[in-house]
Each structure stands twice: as structure tokens, then as C-alpha cells.
Amino acid sequence: MDISARIGTLTLANPTILASGILGVSRASLKHVFDNGAGACVIKSISLEERVGHHAPNMITYEGGMLNAVGYSNPGVEEARAEFKDLKNVGGPVFASIIGQNADEFSAMAEALLPGDFSAVEAVLSCPHTPGYGTMAGQGTPKSTEEITKAIRAKTKLPLFIKISPDSQPIGEVAKAAEAAGADGIVAVNTMGPGMIIDIQTGQPILHFKVGGVSGTALRPIAVRCIYDIRKSVKIPIIGVGGVTTGRDAVEMIMVGASAVEIGTAVYYRGVDVFKKVCGEIQEFMKKKGYSQLQDFQSLTHNVEG
Amino acid sequence: MRIFEQPTMYRIADIVQETDNVKTFFFNVELHSKPGQFVIMWIPRVDEKPFSIAYDEHSRLGLSVAKVGRFTEKLFEYNKGDLVGIRGPYGSTFTLPDGVKRILLVGGGYGVAPLATLASQAIVRGITVDFCNGARTKSQLLFMDRLKALDISPHVATDDGSEGRKGFITDVAKELLETNSYDCAYTCGPELMEQKVVDAAAGKGTASQVSIERYMKCGFGICGACCIDDSGKRMCTEGPVVSGEFARTQSEFGRFHRVASGHKVPFNAH
Numbered sequence: 001m002d003i004s005a006r007i008g009t010l011t012l013a014n015p016t017i018l019a020s021g022i023l024g025v026s027r028a029s030l031k032h033v034f035d036n037g038a039g040a041c042v043i044k045s046i047s048l049e050e051r052v053g054h055h056a057p058n059m060i061t062y063e064g065g066m067l068n069a070v071g072y073s074n075p076g077v078e079e080a081r082a083e084f085k086d087l088k089n090v091g092g093p094v095f096a097s098i099i100g101q102n103a104d105e106f107s108a109m110a111e112a113l114l115p116g117d118f119s120a121v122e123a124v125l126s127c128p129h130t131p132g133y134g135t136m137a138g139q140g141t142p143k144s145t146e147e148i149t150k151a152i153r154a155k156t157k158l159p160l161f162i163k164i165s166p167d168s169q170p171i172g173e174v175a176k177a178a179e180a181a182g183a184d185g186i187v188a189v190n191t192m193g194p195g196m197i198i199d200i201q202t203g204q205p206i207l208h209f210k211v212g213g214v215s216g217t218a219l220r221p222i223a224v225r226c227i228y229d230i231r232k233s234v235k236i237p238i239i240g241v242g243g244v245t246t247g248r249d250a251v252e253m254i255m256v257g258a259s260a261v262e263i264g265t266a267v268y269y270r271g272v273d274v275f276k277k278v279c280g281e282i283q284e285f286m287k288k289k290g291y292s293q294l295q296d297f298q299s300l301t302h303n304v305e306g
Numbered sequence: 307m308r309i310f311e312q313p314t315m316y317r318i319a320d321i322v323q324e325t326d327n328v329k330t331f332f333f334n335v336e337l338h339s340k341p342g343q344f345v346i347m348w349i350p351r352v353d354e355k356p357f358s359i360a361y362d363e364h365s366r367l368g369l370s371v372a373k374v375g376r377f378t379e380k381l382f383e384y385n386k387g388d389l390v391g392i393r394g395p396y397g398s399t400f401t402l403p404d405g406v407k408r409i410l411l412v413g414g415g416y417g418v419a420p421l422a423t424l425a426s427q428a429i430v431r432g433i434t435v436d437f438c439n440g441a442r443t444k445s446q447l448l449f450m451d452r453l454k455a456l457d458i459s460p461h462v463a464t465d466d467g468s469e470g471r472k473g474f475i476t477d478v479a480k481e482l483l484e485t486n487s488y489d490c491a492y493t494c495g496p497e498l499m500e501q502k503v504v505d506a507a508a509g510k511g512t513a514s515q516v517s518i519e520r521y522m523k524c525g526f527g528i529c530g531a532c533c534i535d536d537s538g539k540r541m542c543t544e545g546p547v548v549s550g551e552f553a554r555t556q557s558e559f560g561r562f563h564r565v566a567s568g569h570k571v572p573f574n575a576h
Contacts (some may be wrong), residue, residue, distance in 0.1 A: 020530075021534060022528050022529070022530065023528065023529075023530035023538070023540075024530055025530040025533055025564070025568050026530075026533055026535060026538065026564075026568075027535075027536070027538075028533060028535045028536050028537060029530050029533035029536050029538035029540075030537060032533070032537060032538030033337075033538070044530060050567045050569055051567055052565075052566045052567045053566060053567070055352070055353045055354075056346075056348075056353055056354035056355070056523055057313070057348060057354045057523065058354075058523045058529065059311070059523065059524040059526075059528070059529060060310070060311055060312045061310045061311040061312070061526075062312070062444070063310070070523065070529065072566055073523075073531075073566055073567050073568060074567060075564075075567050075568040075569040075570070076567070076569075079568075079569060079570070137531065153328050154443035197312070199312070199350070199391065200314060200387065201312065201313065201315035202350055202389060204350035204351065206312055206313065206348075206391075208353065208354070246472070265528070267526060267527065267528045268311075268526055268528045271527075272527070272540075275398070277563070
């Protein structure tokens with residue numbers, strides 16, 4: 001049985017990818033994730049300058065998943081370039097993840113970090129909890145998406161993926177803007193919200209930033225609908241992300257049109273070997289259904305709904 | 307019972323000034339932790355930081371805290387009855403394998419906290435404990451009375467010679483490893499001290515366990531702040547306590563650590 005995933009010109013050994021912001025801070029942490037079965041990894045997002053991020057609490061869990069407001073802590077592009085300079089034997093393809101406050105910064109990031117040993121680049125236009133970036137800076141509109149995508153496209157030949165927000169509506173228009181500006185794929189979706197959780201003993205928001213992006217189980221059906229909508233809007237590949245915890249969840253995203261899935265929060269629920277586990281569950285499903293490759297059921301929902 | 311990764315608010319039941327710069331904050335709760343594990347303490351609108359557990363028995367949790375920065379300065383202003391948030395326990399633990407008869411414990415500064423709990427568990431099991439307690443100066447030696455109550459006479463070294471030997475506790479530990487035969491050595495404290503202990507134990511073919519402190523955010527294994535080179539293992543989950551054998555294979559052990567941004571900072575010998 002073949003579970004290799006084809007995303008445009010890229011081929012991954014399997015369709016599970018480490019989502020940005022989970023582990024991914026160092027070359028060593030990527031290797032640890034590849035050793036645990038990931039088909040690809042996305043590094044934690046990098047900005048031009050060093051950022052310490054928000055004070056803690058940065059991450060908390062609740063019934064529906066997780067809230068996080070890390071605030072893009074990262075050592076800055078210069079140190080990141082040294083950290084990720086040799087990715088040849090890390091275990092699989094690594095996607096860079098870049099952020100910026102505007103198109104010029106994204107352009108400068110692409111120039112400073114790429115290509116190196118990276119196999120692709122994910123540009124994040126969708127963080128809901130960092131002032132100056134993502135949706136807090138208005139990057140979630142079709143116009144802004146087009147402008148930023150063009151700026152990065154001019155600086156790199158690497159496969160370029162644009163990570164968009166579930167809160168950008170209609171989401172298909174945002175994806176179309178990215179496609180028209182030269183993106184090779186869409187990563188759907190970032191965390192939603194932001195949301196808020198209060199400590200009722202004190203009345204205080206628990207996250208230091210007060211609000212944070214919602215990931216995990218609560219996000220999954222919203223992510224699935226977003227991928228479904230985007231599939232109807234663009235031709236370029238989609239990488240699905242949002243609450244994928246089991247093989248069933250990965251299959252669901254592939255059925256609505258994803259070529260592969262990213263996994264983040266589930267590292268908490270199922271351990272760092274969640275990648276291996278999800279791949280095993282996908283194979284079990286395919287065996288039962290008599291599928292021999294992912295393409296056998298990719299976009300199935302669109303074909304059967306009539 | 308911990309259902310979600312969120313702090314629970316507890317009132318400070320008691321505060322004990324342990325040394326010049328260390329206070330133990332007690333709470334009326336028992337977390338059933340094991341020696342070497344840690345909790346994350348939250349002060350709303352200030353920050354959240356990890357602390358090793360010094361006491362966790364008889365419905366009483368004790369966290370020994372050194373005043374080192376913004377968070378601990380705020381905590382030191384707190385009084386009995388004030389509320390702080392706690393979540394955990396997290397992380398791996400020091401273990402006493404079956405059959406151990408004699409162990410060496412080497413603590414420096416507030417690193418003595420988890421080792422004192424380990425010592426009391428070893429004593430209950432009839433294990434012989436040699437305890438090395440090091441600090442800058444006499445007034446910063448932690449838990450001398452607590453160890454005495456366990457019938458342990460610690461080997462002491464201070465940088466200024468105000469108590470015990472003048473010099474490094476690692477030299478005392480090396481001599482003990484030369485003279486005696488230990489089933490395992492345990493160490494917690496400044497990383498360069500830990501590295502010397504682990505290397506000396508390895509030189510004698512003695513197993514060791516070491517607590518590696520790294521910058522932590524989530525505490526439950528997903529943010530990646532505490533991943534160490536070369537394994538990428540997370541010191542909040544696969545650590546903080548690891549075997550000395552493993553620590554010695556990690557290129558960053560005793561050499562550098564990462565701060566909040568992920569920026570690498572070398573350890574400097576003082």
C-alpha cells in the first residue's frame with residue numbers, strides 16, 4: 001500500500017507533516033519528529049529580528065483542544081539560518097515558515113532565509129494573537145494576501161504555500177488571491193478565534209496575552225469546511241491542518257481535497273509518535289476500503305455529493 | 307485531579323525563609339509527584355514559571371524558590387493567604403532502581419531541593435546516602451536542617467570557605483567517587499557542576515542521573531522551547547531527569563542553553 005503524498009512537485013513518504021509552532025525550534029527537534037514518523041516538518045516561524053514572544057501562560061488546554069498565544073518567539077533570521085543550515089540528513093523534507101509585518105518584510109525574509117536546505121516555504125498570513133502580524137495586521141484579506149504572495153514569489157523558486165486563517169471569509173477568495181499571485185499551494189487553516197479562557201477563582205484571563213488561537217478538536221470541523229470551500233475555488237494543492245488527531249481525521253481532510261495534513265496539538269494528546277500512529281490508522285482504513293493510494297479517495301466528497 | 311493543562315489557584319499556607327535568597331512556599335495540597343518532577347506556578351498578569359518540587363507529602367506541597375528575576379521578585383512580595391496558580395506535576399523523575407545499596411547525591415544551590423526528597427525516600431528503603439551540598443556561601447546552603455533530621459551529615463563546600471571545604475563541591479564528589487563504591491550518582495544544580503559530576507561518575511563506571519533545566523513554556527511537550535541538541539528531546543517531558551550516559555551524548559549539555567526566543571547562550575564558568 002502506498003501512502004506517499006504528492007503536493008504539486010513535492011513527494012512526501014507519508015501525508016503527515018509537523019505543523020509550524022509545535023516543536024520545530026531546532027534541527028535536532030525536527031530530527032526527533034522525523035524519527036517519530038513525520039513525512040515532512042515545518043519549522044517554527046521565523047521573523048527578521050529576534051522576538052521573545054508573550055509572557056506565559058502561552059498555552060493551555062480545555063475540553064475542545066488548546067488555546068495558545070506564544071507571540072512568535074524566535075531567534076531571528078540570522079540565527080535561524082545557522083540553526084537550519086544543514087537539513088540533508090534530518091529525515092525528510094523541511095518547510096521554512098516565514099512571517100513579516102508587511103510585504104517588504106516577507107520579501108526580505110524570503111531573501112535572507114531561502115532556499116538553504118529547505119524543500120518548500122510556508123508564509124503565515126494568519127496568526128490571530130500577535131500584534132503587527134497575521135490577522136491582527138489585516139493580512140487575511142484577498143488584497144493583502146495577493147500583495148504578500150507576489151512579494152515572496154519574486155524572491156524564491158521554492159514551492160510557496162500560503163497559510164490562511166479560518167476566520168477569513170469567504171475563504172475561497174483568499175485562496176484565489178494567493179493562487180493568482182503565484183502560490184503553489186494553500187495551507188488551511190491556522191488557529192481560529194482568538195478565544196479566551198478565564199480563571200474563575202480570580203476572574204483573570206489565563207493566557208498572559210488574554211486571548212489566543214484555538215486549535216485541536218474544536219477547530220477540526222471548521223478546518224474541514226474551509227478545505228472543502230477552498231478545493232472548490234482553486235486548482236493548487238491544499239495542505240489541511242486543524243485538529244487532526246487520528247487517521248480518521250486525516251482521511252476526512254484528504255476526502256474534502258487536502259493532499260497532506262499537518263499535525264500540531266495532537267502531539268500533546270497522543271505523544272510525539274502521533275505521526276506514526278496516524279499513518280498506521282490511515283493504512284488500516286485504506287486496507288478495509290481496498291484503496292491502494294491516497295489519490296483513490298482524495299476529493300471523494302466532491303465527487304460523490306452530486 | 308488534573309483534567310486540563312490550566313493552573314488551579316491555591317492559597318499560600320506558609321512561607322519559610324530557607325536561606326538568604328530562598329523561600330519555601332507551602333500549599334495545602336498533595337500532587338503525588340516523584341522526586342525531580344516540577345510544577346508551573348502562575349501569578350496572574352505577571353508570568354508563569356517552572357519550579358522543582360521540594361516537598362509533596364501529608365497534604366502539603368512545598369516549592370523552594372530562589373529570587374532570581376521578575377517573577378520570583380513578585381512572588382517574594384506575596385504573603386500567607388495570597389493566591390497563586392499551580393499546574394503539574396510534569397516531567398521525568400529520579401529513580402532508585404531495585405537493589406541499590408549506596409548512592410551519592412550532589413546538589414548545588416537550590417538544586418538541593420529535589421535531592422532532599424530523593425534522600426528521604428532512599429533512607430526509608432535502607433539505602434546508604436552520601437550527600438554533597440554546595441553553595442556560594444554558608445548562608446545559602448539549602449536544607450542543612452532537613453538533611454540533619456534524616457540523619458544525613460552532608461559533605462559541604464562553599465566558594466568562600468564559610469562552611470565546609472573552600473572550593474567546589476564537585477571536588478568533594480570526585481573524592482567520594484574515588485574512595486567509595488556507589489550504585490548510582492544523582493545530581494541537580496548549576497549545569498557545569500552537574501557535568502563534572504556526571505563525567506566523574508562515568509570515569510568510575512558509575513551510573514548517574516541528572517536534572518537538566520531548560521527554558522520552558524508549555525510544560526507538556528509541544529512548544530519545543532526545551533528541546534536539547536542533539537536528540538531534540540523535550541526536557542519538560544522526556545526530562546528534566548535523564549541518565550548521565552544520555553546527557554553526555556548531548557552536545558549542548560554543559561555548553562549552552564536556549565532563552566525565551568530560542569537564542570542560544572553559552573554557560574560560563576564563574
